[in-house]
Amino acid sequence: xxxxxxxxxxxxxxxxxxxxxxxxxxxxxxxxLYGGAYGVTKDLIRQFGPERLIDTPISEPAxxxxxxxxxxxGLRPVAELMYVDFLGMTMDQVGNQAAKIRYMFGxxxxxxxxLRTQGGTGRSAGAQHSQSLEAWIMHTPGLRLAMPATAxxxxxxxxxxxxxxxxxxxxxxxxxxxxxxxxxxxxxDAPWGKAVVRRRGEHVTIVTYSRMVHVALDAAKTLATRGxxxxxxxxxxxxxxxxxxxxxxxxxxxxxxxLSEGVLTAGVSAELGARISEECFDYLEDPVLRIAGExxxxxxxxxxxxxxxxxxxxxxxxxxxxxR
Amino acid sequence: MxxxxxxxxxxxxxxxxxxxxxxxxxxxxRGLSAGSMLHLSIGEEGAAAGVCAAMKPQDSFTTHHRGHGxxxxxxxxxxxxxxxxxxxxxxxxxxxxxxxxxxxxxxxxLGANAIVGGGIPHVVGAGLSYKRQKKxxxxxxFFGDGAMQQGxxxxxxxxxxxxxxxxxxxxxxxxxxxxxxxxxxxxxTAFDKRAEAFGLKAEMVDGEDVESxxxxxQGMMDAARAGQPGFMAVSCFRFxxxxxxxxxxxxxxxxxxxxxxxxxxxxxxxxLLARALATPEQLDALDAQxxxxxxxxxxxxxxxxxxxxxxxxxxxxxxxxxxxxPARSRIDRILARV
Numbered sequence: 001x002x003x004x005x006x007x008x009x010x011x012x013x014x015x016x017x018x019x020x021x022x023x024x025x026x027x028x029x030x031x032x033l034y035g036g037a038y039g040v041t042k043d044l045i046r047q048f049g050p051e052r053l054i055d056t057p058i059s060e061p062a063x064x065x066x067x068x069x070x071x072x073x074g075l076r077p078v079a080e081l082m083y084v085d086f087l088g089m090t091m092d093q094v095g096n097q098a099a100k101i102r103y104m105f106g107x108x109x110x111x112x113x114x115l116r117t118q119g120g121t122g123r124s125a126g127a128q129h130s131q132s133l134e135a136w137i138m139h140t141p142g143l144r145l146a147m148p149a150t151a152x153x154x155x156x157x158x159x160x161x162x163x164x165x166x167x168x169x170x171x172x173x174x175x176x177x178x179x180x181x182x183x184x185x186x187x188x189d190a191p192w193g194k195a196v197v198r199r200r201g202e203h204v205t206i207v208t209y210s211r212m213v214h215v216a217l218d219a220a221k222t223l224a225t226r227g228x229x230x231x232x233x234x235x236x237x238x239x240x241x242x243x244x245x246x247x248x249x250x251x252x253x254x255x256x257x258x259l260s261e262g263v264l265t266a267g268v269s270a271e272l273g274a275r276i277s278e279e280c281f282d283y284l285e286d287p288v289l290r291i292a293g294e295x296x297x298x299x300x301x302x303x304x305x306x307x308x309x310x311x312x313x314x315x316x317x318x319x320x321x322x323x324r
Numbered sequence: 325m326x327x328x329x330x331x332x333x334x335x336x337x338x339x340x341x342x343x344x345x346x347x348x349x350x351x352x353x354r355g356l357s358a359g360s361m362l363h364l365s366i367g368e369e370g371a372a373a374g375v376c377a378a379m380k381p382q383d384s385f386t387t388h389h390r391g392h393g394x395x396x397x398x399x400x401x402x403x404x405x406x407x408x409x410x411x412x413x414x415x416x417x418x419x420x421x422x423x424x425x426x427x428x429x430x431x432x433x434l435g436a437n438a439i440v441g442g443g444i445p446h447v448v449g450a451g452l453s454y455k456r457q458k459k460x461x462x463x464x465x466f467f468g469d470g471a472m473q474q475g476x477x478x479x480x481x482x483x484x485x486x487x488x489x490x491x492x493x494x495x496x497x498x499x500x501x502x503x504x505x506x507x508x509x510x511x512x513t514a515f516d517k518r519a520e521a522f523g524l525k526a527e528m529v530d531g532e533d534v535e536s537x538x539x540x541x542q543g544m545m546d547a548a549r550a551g552q553p554g555f556m557a558v559s560c561f562r563f564x565x566x567x568x569x570x571x572x573x574x575x576x577x578x579x580x581x582x583x584x585x586x587x588x589x590x591x592x593x594x595x596l597l598a599r600a601l602a603t604p605e606q607l608d609a610l611d612a613q614x615x616x617x618x619x620x621x622x623x624x625x626x627x628x629x630x631x632x633x634x635x636x637x638x639x640x641x642x643x644x645x646x647x648x649x650p651a652r653s654r655i656d657r658i659l660a661r662v
Contacts, residue, residue, distance in 0.1 A: 106415075
């Protein structure tokens with residue numbers, strides 16, 4: 001076990017992957033000399049040089065498109081998209097190209113690349129730099145999607161992403177980079193695609209991922225002082241989506257909360273809610289409750305920003321009302 | 325023009341493309357073609373044959389909506405191509421790609437693309453791979469004049485020039501982006517100037533004359549192989565509409581008549597005869613043999629099976645990865661609950 005930040009765990013994963021596999025290259029804006037907008041690739045250029053830490057112009061569609069072509073011809077590119085909000089610019093290369101090439105071409109070739117980006121709120125970065133767009137990715141068959149909540153997962157999910165035959169969108173959370181915790185860099189918490197129960201409980205299951213795992217755990221702690229034991233499931237990857245772990249838990253607790261930072265409507269929490277309703281109907285004592293971001297753009301005002309996404313208080317209050 | 329150029333081979337390639345396209349159009353009209361999309365490249369044979377003849381076996385390329393001719397010029401088998409366009413299991417992509425998404429890794433075909441400009445950055449990535457792997461290969465992006473108005477082209481040209489990649493951009497200017505003539509799509513058609521502004525070697529060529537295209541492409545490919553990426557705009561005229569059923573109401577009969585006089589196949593034939601490199605009888609025999617080959621491709625397509633429904637869930641993800649759950653099994657599982 002080591003004490004490490006989420007940011008450093010990501011850098012360590014890139015470092016170790018680049019040592020292990022000469023075909024791994026990092027390509028993106030400011031990934032080299034600058035060291036990444038959030039410092040994830042800091043200093044890697046010193047060890048691996050500009051041939052493998054490839055600084056690009058500010059040309060998001062071409063960065064992703066270049067990674068697609070490189071992945072098809074023998075490299076294992078890690079393309080960095082500085083903010084997930086820029087996905088809109090690149091959605092042709094992500095959704096029409098990377099995601100579909102294997103299928104369209106009858107299985108001849110895949111696109112083994114990782115698209116690293118970060119999303120979410122908490123840095124007062126405004127409406128165009130704070131979104132949670134994971135539902136866009138989940139909605140596109142052919143893309144894998146990892147969203148680590150812990151330093152250990154930041155390391156292991158990224159390392160594993162770089163062994164997969166398919167394009168992986170890897171969304172980090174901008175408010176987690178500085179978070180420091182004990183992590184086991186030798187052994188992952190669970191295999192790729194398996195959810196992890198972060199806290200055991202018998203009264204309600206909170207299904208979540210990324211930073212909301214910590215919101216759920218804080219809420220569960222408070223709820224425990226009031227006699228309610230919440231089980232917290234960290235999905236870790238949204239594609240694959242480990243419904244087996246979710247179903248087993250909800251069938252035991254009888255109640256489910258789908259918690260997501262992304263907006264409510266047609267979002268990840270909607271998908272989780274629908275699936276749990278279908279799969280666990282006979283065990284549910286209450287309708288599945290979605291707790292998600294408000295259906296509004298994110299404000300720069302910290303007061304508005306912080307209140308527009310699920311808070312610990314909101315989760316605690318909602319679950320208290322639900323269970324009592 | 326020197327006589328040691330492979331004009332006879334270029335003619336044969338162009339004639340095969342012309343005849344393939346005529347036959348594939350027939351496939352479509354007979355209802356044997358998959359889907360509603362079929363874009364013929366008749367009139368553009370000089371661009372496809374000329375550039376592909378300058379490519380080496382290790383080179384790769386991406387194409388666009390109108391890429392049948394390029395793939396054939398590269399050596400694709402007409403029967404597997406036609407079967408793919410027909411959505412059959414025996415096609416290059418097992419019937420899942422069709423006309424606009426055909427690909428073949430063995431021939432370096434990194435994919436046709438149904439998004440205007442969509443495949444252009446992939447050659448930049450391929451060029452990056454080749455440079456890093458120290459491979460003696462060039463990647464060529466083929467696209468139409470429609471893509472000259474797409475931002476992704478300029479991002480890609482900038483990166484290729486900046487990083488001195490072994491890449492060639494080939495614009496086949498058939499004068500039309502779907503139904504909009506180039507002079508209604510852009511004020512300036514000096515496409516070479518745009519490329520030069522990024523630091524690319526650039527040239528404009530007349531696609532009616534396949535030998536000119538071939539010579540220009542050879543120079544461009546040599547330069548690209550040495551790390552000087554290039555851009556070629558090959559001017560030609562699209563004989564028919566955007567899609568097979570498009571009757572071109574947006575252009576006049578006079579314009580079509582004039583345009584169709586720019587016929588690279590007829591031009592090459594006349595060149596062969598004028599220089600006594602072939603006799604009319606030889607060329608007629610060749611044409612007839614090609615017609616038989618393409619008819620056989622139609623028969624092959626008609627006789628080929630459709631892909632099995634079980635293949636529907638295959639190849640969404642790589643080998644060893646779980647396949648998506650079919651709707652019927654999910655619904656049955658949910659409705660069978662206790």
